[in-house]
Amino acid sequence: MIDGSKSSQIEFRDVTKKYGEFAAVRNLSLAVNEGEFVTILGPSGSGKTTTLMMLAGFEGPTTGDILIGGRSVANVPSYRRDQGIVFQSYALFPHLSVARNLSFPLEMRGVKSTERAQRVERMLERVHLRGYEDRLPSQLSGGQQQRIALARALIADPPVLLLDEPLGALDRNLREQMQGEIKGLHKEFGITTVCVTHDQEEALTLSDRIVVMERGTIEQIDSPEALYDRPATRFVANFLGEANFLEHELTRHAPTEPGTVSMIRPERIKIGAILSPRSPADEETHCAEGTVSEMVYAGPLRKYVVRVGDDKLTVRQHVATNQQAFQTGDAVALTWLRSDVRIVQL
Structure with missing residues (x-):
């Protein structure tokens, strides 16, 4: 359920992204409320990843506008956007320890060393990895790497968190465990989150709302329960469950x-x-x-x-x-x- 008292943290306004003559995303309009967890769901080629890449600043829209916190960011590069990002590959720095991976975003923001150390300690405690400070990413399991990637994205308290197929590299049991972890972190931090996935169960479990995309356009936006019980189209009914x-x-x-x-x-x-x-x-x-x-x-x-x-x-x-x-x-x-x-x- 959307809290009507909260304002839109993210807005896509009639956004189209073309590669030559091919439109990967067409006339996309979408608003994500402050503190909401929205998942963009769709098959390969639906435009979901392109949408996230535009929101992250790695791609720019061909037409239309993207706003974060009421400010246009369509032409703002990724490194100038205050947001946390977790990729499917985790993208941890392999040569840096866990502690250094976590402190890096804080260093980039000029946070003093004493406060950095305190934040790193608190975050490691939160993701149940205290005592792993000196390990390298290669010395961690897949689930532990996922926790560190989430911790690094959250440690600087960004207003927006972006998740790109965050659990795709994990086995089923670990995926289910990490779904609970992500849900708990979202509830605790209250951060506006946009997730992209092709995993229906993941979308149903994590989301306040789900955006189902196909061929670059939105088929339906609704709560998980409403989408599953009252799909608007044959495609949505077939894609979300049996x-x-x-x-x-x-x-x-x-x-x-x-x-x-x-x-x-x-x-x-x-x-x-x-x-x-x-x-x-x-x-x-x-x-x-x-x-x-x-x-x-x-x-x-x-x-x-x-x-x-x-x-x-x-x-x-x-x-x-x-x-x-x-x-x-x-x-x-x-x-x-x-x-x-x-x-x-x-």
């Missing part, structure tokens, strides 16, 4: 307009044995029968692909004690609430 698009007879009770399609999330569909006598459908519930064509066991979940006529529906079911499991070839009944069906633009 989606079933209902065709033919499965849509007869869900009226659509030209240029739209019905969609339901896999976890909203219930799967069970075909009962006799069958329970009739009602105004609130849709029932369909089909055959399991695939079952994948994934620990806490079972994922089924069920053929219903000419359609294939994906169903995700949380594993529970004494729960009936279905196998390939089993006849099954599917039910879902009509209220869980969403109409999205093609």
